[in-house]
Amino acid sequence: MMSRRGLVVGGGVAALAAGGVAGGELELQQSRDRDPPALPESDAHGHLLWRNWAGIQTAYPAARAAPSSEDELASVLKSAVPPVRVVGAGHSFTALIPTPGTMVTLDAMQGVTAHDAAKLQATVRTGSRLGALGPDLAGIGQEMLTLPDINKQSLGGALGTGTHGTGQTLTAIHGAVQSFRIVTAAGDVIEASRGKNPDIFDAARVGLGAFGVITEVTLQNRALTRMRKRVYAVSTQDALDQWPALKAQHRNAEIYILPFTGMAAIITGDASQDPVVPRGPDTDTDLVMNLKALRDWCAYFPALRRVLGHRAIMAVPPSEAVDDGWKLLSNERPVRFIEMEYHLPEETQARAALEVLTAVETNRPDVFFPFELRSIAPDDAWLSPFYQRASGSIAVHAYYMNDYQFLFDIVEPILRRHGGRPHWGKLNSLRARDFASLYPRWKDAMALRQSLDPQGKFLNAYLRGVFFDA
């Protein structure tokens, strides 16, 4: 986003000194920063700890498997101790992965296996990490149509949770899937596309790893395209006022609302023929940690926090980079966080975002992470949060060392009231009856899942709640 230099140069330090901020407030806030609790490296049975990226989901799986072929995977699935859960990079915040049974990784099933240069399509094994897929696809002159903010996820994990980027004309990643191969609980391999097993194609494309294990997908890509990425700061109100025009004018557009500052960062992306201007070193991390410092320093002075934050961010100059799209769309995010994201009807997004901002600023001065607003085109996967609906997403984050209950108590009720559907990989409290009312093809999807996995081999405790209110 922007550099921390701006925050310091912008007058923060001098004003803090003049304000006579004492060390007590700093200690108060920092005392609330706690690492997730340390857990035993293995349980009483010697099973190794698994923990997700954010550190809030844990398990001690009895068995782990890393098949290197579809045949090997099929063999594993036939005899595995259930529940069987396939883990990607562990970036989901919901309890999709924890299992006392078998954890399967597709890390040994990565890479591009075939491509069609004329159609700009590539067949990719789903253990591939998105970050590694960028250069692999670039090697055949292609890039994915869209990419999420972080590119550490596995392709399979990203597809299974409806992971998305931003752009009013761009579907989530699964919208680019032309066909896939899925291995069922019984070890059968099924090919699915719009023309072959279309129900399975529609139900399992966003499948939470509950229909089987998708091993390979053919993606519709585009030719390597140079883009210009632009980042600049405006007031939050201006950003929200401009949002409809920004979405219409730019291929990629998103807003980061910077709470307690009155400011927002706008990020746009468009095709460009200009010479390459590589992205510079990451400055987003500095900005986030400066927002944290501002929170720590101004615990008892909210007005001062707003004035300093506003002034500092106003002083940050716009930045630009020009390069291949896959190099600019995703980011490194070294500061861990905990996230809730809902996808709302497009027309309610800005109003809901303001409500969330007001609620958080009124009730939770410990929050400092930016909120992210993005735009996603509709698609036709039955369990896609974007099913037949142009969507605007709102993501709210908590620092990984801080309490995140406010996401459920304060944020989620607002997002639900505005008709939101939660991101499958991000925190939410919804159960089967809630999802049934949000997804028009829910019953069809459940029936198909039951037929593919009658024993519920892929269902862990969390998914039983999602599917059965168990």
Add this chain to the structure above:
Amino acid sequence: MPRLRILFAVAALAGLAACGKKAPQEDAAKVAARAASMMPGDVRLAGLYRSSCQNCHAHRDSGAPPVGYHYAWDPRWQQGLPTLLAHTIGGFQGMPAGGQCFSCRPDDYRALIRFMAGQPADAS
């Protein structure tokens, strides 16, 4: 006088904020290029490394100590391999639990830590 003390305290904090981490001893581009070029000699370990550790430890801006960069690794190595292993399995600060290698066994983690820290492989 108390006012002055506050000023110094804030200035010190500002210094921390402005620097964040110690100045690198080598050019960041060189460090990143070296990290990107390194790979464990053992084929199996290389496979594990490619699908997990490399995604952060060979990428600028990830916040992870770059592979083979002694300036970043030596202070960590001084904490002892058991501590680094515990941080790897359980997660620590920016380091996600398991290092995103979910088929790694403890011995794999030990070997990968040694490789990234530029330490000789365990002879035992």
